[in-house]
Amino acid sequence: MTTTTDRPGPRTAPASRPPAFELAxxxxxxxxxxxxxxVYRAVAQSVEARLGRPVPEAVLRRWxxxxxxxxxxxxxxxxxxxxxxxxVEEVYADFAARLGAAxxxxxxxxxxxxxxxxxxxxxxxxxxxxxxGYSRDIAESILDALGWTVGGTVDGLVSSDEVPVSRPAxxxxxxxMELARVTDVARVLTAGDTPNDLAAGRNAGAGxxxxxxxxxxxxxxxxxxxxxxxxxxxxxxPSLL
Numbered sequence: 001m002t003t004t005t006d007r008p009g010p011r012t013a014p015a016s017r018p019p020a021f022e023l024a025x026x027x028x029x030x031x032x033x034x035x036x037x038x039v040y041r042a043v044a045q046s047v048e049a050r051l052g053r054p055v056p057e058a059v060l061r062r063w064x065x066x067x068x069x070x071x072x073x074x075x076x077x078x079x080x081x082x083x084x085x086x087x088v089e090e091v092y093a094d095f096a097a098r099l100g101a102a103x104x105x106x107x108x109x110x111x112x113x114x115x116x117x118x119x120x121x122x123x124x125x126x127x128x129x130x131x132x133g134y135s136r137d138i139a140e141s142i143l144d145a146l147g148w149t150v151g152g153t154v155d156g157l158v159s160s161d162e163v164p165v166s167r168p169a170x171x172x173x174x175x176x177m178e179l180a181r182v183t184d185v186a187r188v189l190t191a192g193d194t195p196n197d198l199a200a201g202r203n204a205g206a207g208x209x210x211x212x213x214x215x216x217x218x219x220x221x222x223x224x225x226x227x228x229x230x231x232x233x234x235x236x237x238p239s240l241l
């Protein structure tokens with residue numbers, strides 16, 4: 001007769017939990033990259049040079065996080081009532097020259113802990129795509145200055161001139177999803193330092209919409225806008241896994 005016992009069988013290792021999100025779509029200036037506010041000083045200075053008068057801080061802040069040509073067009077429209085294409089192009093050219101000089105004098109650097117956080121996310125199986133209101137040439141020059149590469153440091157880069165409309169529209173996020181081959185927006189995390197960054201994440205329907213306090217806005221300012229997380233820095237992102 002065959003008998004059985006209650007002796008437990010061999011133990012199996014528990015299945016590892018998948019990360020809470022598959023894609024981290026991260027803003028650049030003020031979020032992953034410290035550039036000392038040079039970009040918005042250059043925007044303001046180029047518009048002021050065109051108009052011959054200062055740009056009010058409150059007006060400038062409304063356009064943080066958007067593409068820089070859209071920001072220039074928006075500022076000209078708010079301050080003069082119109083933004084002819086020729087004027088926007090001329091002001092943008094002045095902005096690009098000012099920003100290039102500012103970055104040459106004081107090169108951008110990674111936000112402390114950003115590189116390590118990105119590496120940690122990727123090691124956990126999360127794709128990391130940088131998405132930015134910069135044009136492609138400016139964004140790539142910043143990556144070069146940092147010594148970062150697409151494929152080496154991050155999985156992709158999306159710039160404002162590659163989508164129909166920049167933030168707060170969701171298209172930068174959607175393009176990041178395309179690059180990462182991620183299909184479920186609920187498994188996407190967006191992170192940025194401005195209300196327009198948060199709005200883009202919300203408009204995309206991202207499951208995680210994180211604001212960070214290393215850039216243009218304070219906790220009070222970001223806290224007025226819907227978000228899922230408010231973090232000191234992108235260095236904290238691995239804690240959300």
